[in-house]
Amino acid sequence: MALGTNIKKLIEIQNSLIGDFEVVKPGRLLVRSGILKKLCRKEMQSRMFFLFSDTLVCTTPLTSGYRFKTNLSLDGMKVSKPSKEDFANEFSIISTIRSFRLSASTSEERDEWLKTLQNTISDYRQKKFSYLLQTNKCHRNTTGCDALFQNDVDFKLGKQAPVWVPDSRVSMCAKCHEEFTVTFRRHHCRACGKVFCGVCSDNRAPLCYQNYKPGRVCIDCFNYLKAEASILVRNVQHTEHTRQMMDSMKVFFQTFSHGSSHGRDSMWSSFGKGKRKRSSLLQEVKAATEDADTSGYMEIWENKRWKKMWFVLKNKVLYFYRASEDTAAVKSIVLIGFEVQTFGEPFQKVDPSLIFQVIHKNVQPLTFKTENESSRDRWLKYMKQAVIP
Ligand SMILES: [Zn+2]
Ligand SMILES: [Zn+2]
Structure with a gap:
């Protein structure tokens, strides 16, 4: 895009924008814009995105x-x-302060957004890196080519805002597998983004990405963060400032670790009804497992109606889940x-x-209905392999 056209475009966006954001900035280019659906806790909401060369x-x-968000x-x-x-239409944006899942209208559109985002982030880093080199501000371990693609390995618990698993994709607590109801409510762990029951x-743990403001976390994240904090306390060179921060974290974790073990004990005794249900659930395979033969939504004919469920086929066993991110299956068939x-x-x-x-x-007989023929053929292929001893 010619520079003149770009500035015109930026001014146009500025004029259409309600809210406190300065669009026109020296050196800023508009790279891409478009409507995407944002997966919020309860529903998908339309958002207009403007991707500039720096933000x-x-x-x-x-x-x-448009209203600036x-x-x-x-x-x-x-x-x-x-x-x-x-x-196939979805992708996630993971940034230090906020992370979320988006959905394009087609998988092609999704792939275009992904490619453009990766290229733009990469260009931005290169520019920043060469600027740091020139001005000699470069630290030894600053590189211009960190992985742009997020995977589980380089997601730093507590350092980055997690992507929240949408409410509709879980029917049970990720830890105790109790089913959620109107009164037994969902809560998100602020460190890993998964959905848990209140208990x-x-x-609470101080989270780096919230400037060490305490946030609700699950038991596993709490233990991980606590262990990490104790290593930090031992290894960090203690300046006056870090010592103060560490001390407050130490006190914090001590206070809460007492509270949590107590809470856990009382929970197991007070949820007797749930315990019975839990024992019938199959926890060996999670709905979102990566090493399934195949997985996906299908509808099953049950009690004279179609019921949509998430299925995983693994090692000749078909697992039934109520939702795609559930941590335990409700049923399985060899x-x-x-x-x-x-x-x-x-x-x-x-x-x-x-x-x-x-x-x-x-x-x-179990009767399954798929969304399209290619999905049906995929299931047929794997089912036919699975029935052979
Ligand atoms: Zn729970
Ligand atoms: Zn967690």
């Missing part, structure tokens, strides 16, 4: 113009995409000895190319 701006579309510097930003086919996330059949004509008015059946002489 990503998120706005709410109005009948005319937030801007995230490209410094330290990473992008990631889910490996599951069912979420399993009844700990498929060895079953027979896989397709339909010659519609079943319950559903096109035969979308359905198949898994049958065994001693049990009710």
Whole structure:
């Protein structure tokens, strides 16, 4: 884009924007803009994004113009995409202060956004790196080529805001597997972003990305952060400032570790009803497992209606989940000895190319419905392998 056109474009955006953000800045270029759906806790909301050469701006579309919501510097930003086919339109933005999941309208559009974001972040880093070199501010371990792609290995617990798992993708607490209800509510761990019940996330820990302001964390994150803090306390060279910070963290963790072990004990005794339910759940495979043969949403014919569930096929076992991020299955079937059949004509008015059946002489046939034919064929392929001993 010619420079003149770029400035014109920036002024145009400035004029359409309500809120406190200065769009026009020397050296800033507009790279890409467009509407994406943001996965909030309860629902998907439309957001208009403007990707500039140094920052990503998120706005709410109005009948005319946009309301400024937030801007995230490209410094330290990473992008990631889910490996599951069912979420082919989605990707995550991970930045130090805020992280979230977005959804494009097609997987092609998603891939374009990912590519543009990666290139822009990379360009931004290169520029910053060469600037640091020139001005001699470069520290020994500053590199211009950190991984731009987020994976579990380089996500630093407590250092970055996690992507919150949307409420609709979990039906149970990630720790105790108790099912959520209107009164048994969901809470997000501010360190890992997973969803827990109140009891399993009844700990607070100072989080680096919130300037060590305490945030609700799950038991596992609490223990991890506590261990990390104690290592820090031992290894850090104690200037007056760090000593003060460390001391307050130490006191903090001590206070809360007492509270948490107490809370845990009382929880197991006070949730007797849930305990019974839990024992029937299968915890060996998580719904979001990466090493499944295949996984995804299907509908199953049950009690004269279609019920949408998340399925995982692994080692000849089919696991049933209520939601795609659940940490325990509600049911499982060993498929060895079953027979896989397709339909010659519609079943319950559903096109035969979308359905198949898994049958065994001693049990009710299981009838599955998929979203499209390619998904049906994928399931057929893996099911047929799984029924062979
Ligand atoms: Zn729980
Ligand atoms: Zn956690």
